[in-house]
Amino acid sequence: MSEEEIRAGDLTTTATKQRVIRCAIYTRKSTEEGLDQEFNSLDAQREAGEAYIASQRQVGWRLLAQRYDDGGFSGGTLDRPALQRLLADVEAHQVDCVVVYKVDRLSRSLLDFARLMDRFDQRSVSFVSVTQQFNTTTSLGRLTLNILLSFAQFEREIISERTRDKMSAARRKGKWVGGTPLLGYDVDPGGGRLVVNPKEAQRVREIFELYRRHRSLHTVVAELARRGWTTKVWKSKKGRRHTGRPFTKASLRLLLTNATYAGKVNYRGVVYQGEHSAIVDTALWDQIQVEFRDRQRPKTESTRSEQKALLAGLLFCQSCQRPMVATYSMKGERRYRYYVCHQARQNGWKSCPTKAVSAKLIEESLVGQLRVRLNSEAMRRALHLPARDWQAFLHDPAGLVPALVESVGYEGGSGTVSVRLRALNGTFQEAQH
Ligand SMILES: [Zn+2]
Numbered sequence: 001m002s003e004e005e006i007r008a009g010d011l012t013t014t015a016t017k018q019r020v021i022r023c024a025i026y027t028r029k030s031t032e033e034g035l036d037q038e039f040n041s042l043d044a045q046r047e048a049g050e051a052y053i054a055s056q057r058q059v060g061w062r063l064l065a066q067r068y069d070d071g072g073f074s075g076g077t078l079d080r081p082a083l084q085r086l087l088a089d090v091e092a093h094q095v096d097c098v099v100v101y102k103v104d105r106l107s108r109s110l111l112d113f114a115r116l117m118d119r120f121d122q123r124s125v126s127f128v129s130v131t132q133q134f135n136t137t138t139s140l141g142r143l144t145l146n147i148l149l150s151f152a153q154f155e156r157e158i159i160s161e162r163t164r165d166k167m168s169a170a171r172r173k174g175k176w177v178g179g180t181p182l183l184g185y186d187v188d189p190g191g192g193r194l195v196v197n198p199k200e201a202q203r204v205r206e207i208f209e210l211y212r213r214h215r216s217l218h219t220v221v222a223e224l225a226r227r228g229w230t231t232k233v234w235k236s237k238k239g240r241r242h243t244g245r246p247f248t249k250a251s252l253r254l255l256l257t258n259a260t261y262a263g264k265v266n267y268r269g270v271v272y273q274g275e276h277s278a279i280v281d282t283a284l285w286d287q288i289q290v291e292f293r294d295r296q297r298p299k300t301e302s303t304r305s306e307q308k309a310l311l312a313g314l315l316f317c318q319s320c321q322r323p324m325v326a327t328y329s330m331k332g333e334r335r336y337r338y339y340v341c342h343q344a345r346q347n348g349w350k351s352c353p354t355k356a357v358s359a360k361l362i363e364e365s366l367v368g369q370l371r372v373r374l375n376s377e378a379m380r381r382a383l384h385l386p387a388r389d390w391q392a393f394l395h396d397p398a399g400l401v402p403a404l405v406e407s408v409g410y411e412g413g414s415g416t417v418s419v420r421l422r423a424l425n426g427t428f429q430e431a432q433h
Contacts, residue, residue: 024095061097205279311401318354328359
């Protein structure tokens with residue numbers, strides 16, 4: 001593969017031009033967002049935008065006097081008066097740059113967002129989100145933006161107030177409230193309850209036993225790998241097949257600390273008696289919890305020197321629906337890592353529009369955005385991410401990525417990245433061989 005080819009999938013920044021950039025601040029707040037203090041008032045959003053524009057004054061940014069404020073409008077539709085005015089001004093070449101406090105102020109729909117970006121692009125209008133620190137004048141900014149949007153949509157799906165209330169009530173009653181089926185259990189097709197899968201349950205018990213014997217995540221991970229036990233293969237309701245993956249220390253630890261195995265349900269740190277049967281002896285389960293609590297700091301995958309690519313097995317080419325595999329090229333002394341679409345590698349560069357992406361770029365963007373999203377307590381709750389794991393993530397993000405990220409799709413043509421996250425409860429399963 002030539003350097004030129006690699007660069008085709010790489011993302012490079014474009015130079016900033018020195019000229020007057022007329023900036024319009026758009027603000028929005030919907031009525032139901034009153035509870036969330038993260039969504040500041042229209043004035044606060046505008047102030048943040050003004051401060052940002054002022055900070056860019058030396059590169060020619062100037063604030064337009066017109067206000068584009070939509071108070072009491074949902075981000076799920078484009079039918080908003082101030083937004084429509086803004087779009088008209090964009091069409092009339094009155095605006096060079098649109099500034100928002102947060103990406104989802106402009107739109108909460110990926111599709112609408114893509115359309116807006118198109119319209120901005122056609123008029124050479126750039127887009128900046130103040131709190132998320134990127135702008136679309138760089139392709140890195142665009143990549144970041146797309147990652148952010150996938151998260152925003154995910155967040156909206158799982159953290160809606162209604163779901164939260166329903167889940168909390170159900171959990172307090174000890175009900176299984178969904179998510180991916182849990183190793184050792186199947187989800188009763190007749191309704192959302194867990195039934196023991198005897199064969200898997202036996203494996204779960206053996207895993208607990210292995211840990212009791214060896215007292216080392218590292219040793220047990222190695223033993224599970226030797227046995228060829230991977231996470232569970234299961235099918236979603238829509239028939240999508242989820243493949244098994246080898247256990248990591250992070251996923252093993254999450255399995256060993258999952259209250260479900262003791263017949264319980266953990267909701268926001270409070271353990272309730274579950275409706276389902278336990279498959280691990282309560283005394284053993286408790287004993288292991290105490291041990292983990294004593295150790296406190298989870299051992300992250302500290303031997304990163306082995307250099308397994310962070311997104312190996314997680315990254316897919318969206319155009320070809322094929323995995324993207326980690327590889328590198330040498331340029332003098334320097335090693336450039338990137339992920340290349342399996343299709344492109346097998347059948348030639350022209351067979352895939354995505355081709356390759358810089359590993360550093362996509363890994364850093366993903367981790368950076370995970371950091372931003374996980375900074376929200378609501379998000380961490382939704383993902384069942386305990387405080388100690390969050391601390392571990394801040395210390396060494398790589399340890400948690402394989403546990404939290406189900407898959408990452410990348411489409412090279414548009415630079416679109418879609419991330420599927422999964423909650424940490426009930427997701428670590430092995431395959432049936
Ligand atoms: Zn491809």
